[in-house]
Amino acid sequence: MSTDNSEVYDVIVIGLGPAGIAAFTKLYKNGLKVLPLEAGNRMGGRVNSVPFGDAIIDLGAEWCHGEENNVVFEMVKDYNHVESSGMAGLNDVTFVDSAGSLLSKEMSEKMSLLCCDITYDGRERVATNSESLGDNFIAVYNDLLNTENYIGVPRSIMDQTLEWFHKFENSLEASDTWFDTAGSTYSEYWECEGDHLLHWKGKGYKTVLDVMLKTVPDSGLALIKNHLNKEVTKIEYQDHNESDVVVKVKCKDGSEYLTKHVIVTVSLGVLKERYTTMFTPPLPSEKINSIRHLAIGTVNKIFLHFDKRWWPKNMKWTGFLWREEDKSKMSTDDQWLCDIFGFNSNDGQPNVLCLWITGATSRSMETLPIEEVLKGCCKILNLFLGKEFEIPTPVNIIRSMWYSNPLFRGSYTFRSMDTEKYDASSATLAAPVLSQNGTPIVCFAGESTSTHYYSTVHGAIESGFRESQMIIEHIKAKNEVPIHLNYTGKMISKKVVIVGGGVAGLAAAKTFIDRGFTDMVLVEASERLGGRIHSIRISDDEYIEMGAQWIHGDSNKFTQFAKEHNLITNLHSNEGEGRFLRDDGYEYSPDMVKRISGVVANILEECESFYASDKECDFSLGEYLRLEFEKYTEKNVEASEVGLWNEILNWHIRFQCVDNACTSIDNLSAKLWGIYDFDGGNSQSHTSFKRGFSSVIDKMVEGIPQRALVLSTTVKEVKWNNNGKVNVYCLNGEAYEADHVIISVPLGVLKKNHKKMFHPKLPQNHTTAIESIGFGPIGKVFLEFATSWWGDCKGFQLTWAQLELDKLKTTFKKSVDWVKYLSGFDVLTVGPRHTLLGWISSEGNEILREIPDAMVSEQCHELLKRFTGIKNLPKPINVYRSTWVINPNINGGFSNLSRECDKTKTGPKTLSEPIVSSTGKPELLFAGEACHPTFFSTVHGAFETGIQQAETVCQFIESNGHNWSKL
Structure with missing residues (x-):
């Protein structure tokens, strides 16, 4: 096949499911040169609306789930495309057992209510436990059964209903078993308020895709049509600073395309199967970890069309309760039927039923001939309902096959026990692969990348808009057009915005919460909280500390x-500590090493006295150390050993570069060396955590409302001195308006971005401090x-x-x-x-x-x-x-006091001074380890600055007569 290397696209969108269509339409409307590539012969992905019976049925996504904060509902509500199905979910189930006996309406409602109590009212008890959803659910289920409301319910019905709800939950989560599902799914997944079963009036879920595509001119639709059946096999992303063209996309048909950015919207199932071969170079290890340990399962539907409706209109949901003796009678070939847990009437088609099946047997069902599937469905309908109704043979059948389709390999994602164990997250999966200069090269969208709306179409569409907006804003920023000059979107109003979710930002947020103040939001660029604290769990009780290794001091x-x-x-x-070795195999004697270390320590202790004295000191720390060391060796060391002493000195110099995060200790100020304070009884203590340093982050996050923590959102611009308000603009298009903004990003980010980030520019003292304080690797x-x-x-x-x-x-x-x-x-x-x-x-x-x-x-x-x-x-x-x-969200290690701080007479204390309005209101406040006057470079320093700046805001608000409870 021919290749196409002549054109260079701004963006290539891979996959035209809901996320891909959302990304394509937004990019196209914004004038970008965008190319869509779809592996299949149709658009829509797991939205697959097909003709069946007298109208359209959905083999994939079927209902619009909720109305509030649901992008799907927002797009279609004015067109009268959806209406309520009239079903009340769990409250509307008719149960029938495998002996053909219908439960009474009273008993069905009682057992449905029990499941509702756990799913909604009891979700906190389930979500806060580290065990599986199944273990937690069963425990709560048994507790409720012992209450007086359920006295007299037969044990058989209890057990059968529990088994049915297990299957029902598996259909919601797409898990094989709820013992694989993490209990935290009940807190991480957010439901949109409103009707959760809005149907499409017989026109199918593709309606919302049509609404999006109506905004694209014919040229854009032709572009889509001409790039179907374009299966991508390789994404080569080269990081060239000298060129914007960094991605080559290769297709199975031999065609190749070049682009500046690529948005990958394929399913998690496809990523799991192909991530090792699709990406060159390999994806970052943290993203691979999330691909491997986020979970995707199989949920399938079987639609049966009858000549006439044989079931009553009030039988909207029917649940199959299996008796053990009836299951044991099923042949080996028919065991898959035991996992069909019920059916529902199909909206808009009175003669169509939809049967549901999940898990391993669902995947087995996909391999059976359609005639055998039809035969099995007839068998199970007659088994459960043959005594009550005369059931005719269906005139047609169609089924979904999401797992066996190589373009999907599953239905939708869920949070498994492995997801928890290995600290995988959708936010990590969503995080773009960045170039050296911070350009988003390879971006990811799709329901699996949605933190709180995973498994949904609205989550997928949101993610497509998210990634396309990020690229649009990046291109705008690259062209040096300040966001605030072109911004026309809606501002989210908050009293306080905290920028950065490291220790300082979280300490500030926790301080506000402890004071009863929730009118705030914390915005973090990364996919996780903690900043330079990052523990990677490698076994049940073992952690690798990628960032902060120890607590220093014991009284902070x-x-x-x-x-x-x-x-x-x-x-x-x-x-x-340990053995000191040279590259030729020579080992230094411990006594020599100890003696040299003592001499170095004494010289550095001398430097500690400089700051408190009037003694002039124009030396750098490195210059002073080498000078005094040379004086010592001249007087006290045999000439034959001076070379060995200097070799150990060079080790100490490298060690100090590590300990102070600097490229050279000649950059450090000897005069300011004594400012640093360990703060603790044992000042040199290196204390570790039982379950990783990140456990303290988890503890700090407790009590902070989830909706107050916005992840994977980069703040690009802060407009202050703006009639008493501060506007915060994000790369993904979101924007906030606040009275007070606490900036807690690392100094490395401020050094790189402060000139473009703040409008107007920061006061000269703050600018000088940012540029003077050291921040090295x-x-x-x-x-x-x-x-x-x-x-x-x-x-x-x-x-x-x-x-x-x-x-x-x-x-x-x-x-x-x-x-x-x-x-x-x-x-x-x-x-x-x-x-x-x-x-x-x-x-x-x-x-x-x-x-x-x-x-x-x-x-x-x-x-x-x-x-x-x-x-x-x-x-x-x-x-x-x-x-x-x-890491563009860090850009280094931690701060140090450079010679520039001495020259400019600025430092952490200068940076920590609040920037106040003409009325005395603290508008901009800086927090983080680089802002602490004596504990810079430490976690405890960052922690205390976050508390201090939050207290400054609290004191201002209270001094102006505000009541916290009314904010």
Whole structure:
């Protein structure tokens, strides 16, 4: 087939289900050069409305679920396209057992009400437990059965109704069993208020797709028509700073297309099957984790068309209750029938029934000949209803086959126990793959990427609009057109907006909640909360800390908070210990290492006195350290050993680069060195968490309303000094208006974006502080081994005689220069067993970004072999590494006091000063570790700044006579 490399598109949209159509229509209407590619021979995806009987039936999505905050309802409500089905869901079920006995109306209502009580009134009890939905539901079910309302209900009916509701819940979640479903699904999934069973008057769910496509001219529709049957097999995204063309999309027919951005809207089932082959280079590990551990299941429908209606009109929902003796009589070939749990009348077609089946047997049903499916359906209808009604043979049958279709591989997504266990999330899946300069290269949409409306069409459509709007705003921003000049959308009004969901932002939010104040929203660019705290769970009780590793100090507010909630261990760790080795295999004596470390510590302690004294000090920390160290060695060290001493000094310099997140300690101010305060009885303590550092984030989030936490939403612009209001504009098109805005993003983000982010520009003092405070790179590499081959050694600290890497370079084709920035490997005392933690300073983090995990593992293994001299040293079984320096939401590690701070007389204290309006109202407030005057670079510093800035706002509001309860 021919290829098409002549055109370069602004955006390629892959998949034309609801998400893809939403993205395409929005992009096309905004004048972008957009190409739609659909693998199938039709549009719609899992919206599949087909002629059947006298009208249209939906093999996929069927009802519009809710009216409030539902984008589908909003688009069609003015056209009179939907109306209520008249069904009341669980309250409208007629139960019949496999002996053909109809339950009384009273008993049906009683058992339906029981299920409703758990599904709605009891959902909090289910959602807050870490066990499965099934385990929780059964426990609550049995508790309610023991109440007086259910005295006299036969045990058989109790058990049969529970089994039926298990199947019904599986149809809602698309799970094989509710023991696979996480109980938290009841809190994470949001229902839209209003009628949940709005039907399409016999015209099918495709109506809403038609409404969207009506806004596209004929040229756009022709573009869609000409690009059906275009199955994408490869997405190659190259990160070239010199070019906007970064994505090549290859199709099964041999055609190829170039684009600046791509939006992938294929189902999670397809991603699971193809993510290893579809994307080059491989997707980020956190996104792969979510693809693997988010869940998608199978729900199918079988439609039967009869010449005439044989069931009464009031039988809208019918539930099949299986008796054990009747199930045991079913042949092996007919066992799949036991999972057909009921049927409903089809809206707009009085002679059509829809039977429902889920799970593994649903997938088996897809493989059967249609004649056998028809025969089985007739059998089960006669078994349950043959005694009550004369049931004719259907004149036609049609079924859905969502799993066996390679373009779907499932019906819709749910939250499984694995989803919880492995910290997978739809927000992670939704997060775009970004280029080095922050351009969204590969974006993801579809119901599986919706945090709260997953499994729904409105969630899918919202996601398509979300990604297209993000790209539109990115292009606008790239062209340097401030968002506020063109913004015509609706402002969401809040008293307070918090920008950034790290420790500082969450501490501020928690402070407001503790004061009884909920008129606020926290907006976080990432798909998760916690910022530079990020624990990755690798087993039931083992965590890798990608960000903050320890609590420092034991008397600060953050440590006290962690202690109050019993989150921390009694174990303490240290760093920079163990054997000191040189690249040629030489091992320094422990006594020498200890003596040199003492000399370095004494020199640094001298620097601590400079700030409090009047003594002039124009040196950088590096200059002063080297100068004083040289003075010491001249007087106290044998000439033959000076070289060894300098090698250990170089290790300390690299260690300080790690410890201060700087590219060079010559950038650090010796004069300001003494400002930093550990704050704690044991100032050097390294305290760990029992279940990962992120457990403290989970505890902080408790009590903050979910709707107050907006994730995967990047704030692009803040317009302040605006008649008493501050406007916050987001990349996805949302915007907020507030009286007070707390900015808690990392300093690295402010350094890169503050000139374009704030309108008007920030006051000069704040601008100078942002540009003066240091903020450098730091990286970690974790090597997990099968055994602790190092015995009782506490670590391996690495020095280089001549920084010669030629031996290693001959082993690997790619550069290994990054290893010279490793200070060494510490043995983890808390966390995964048999694991070494390597610390990377300075430019090593930039070099490392180009090297895949497998090669990092090989290079570290070869490095340790040569330094330790152990030829048969085992290879790591896993490698994990941080990527903070290339994360556009972080852009580095943490802050330090640079020589520029000394020159400009600005620093964290300057940055933390609120920016007030002419009336004295604090409009803009900055929080985060870089804002704490003495605890900068620490989690406890970030925590305290969030509390302090929230208290500043609270005090202002209260001083103006406002009553918290009325806000």
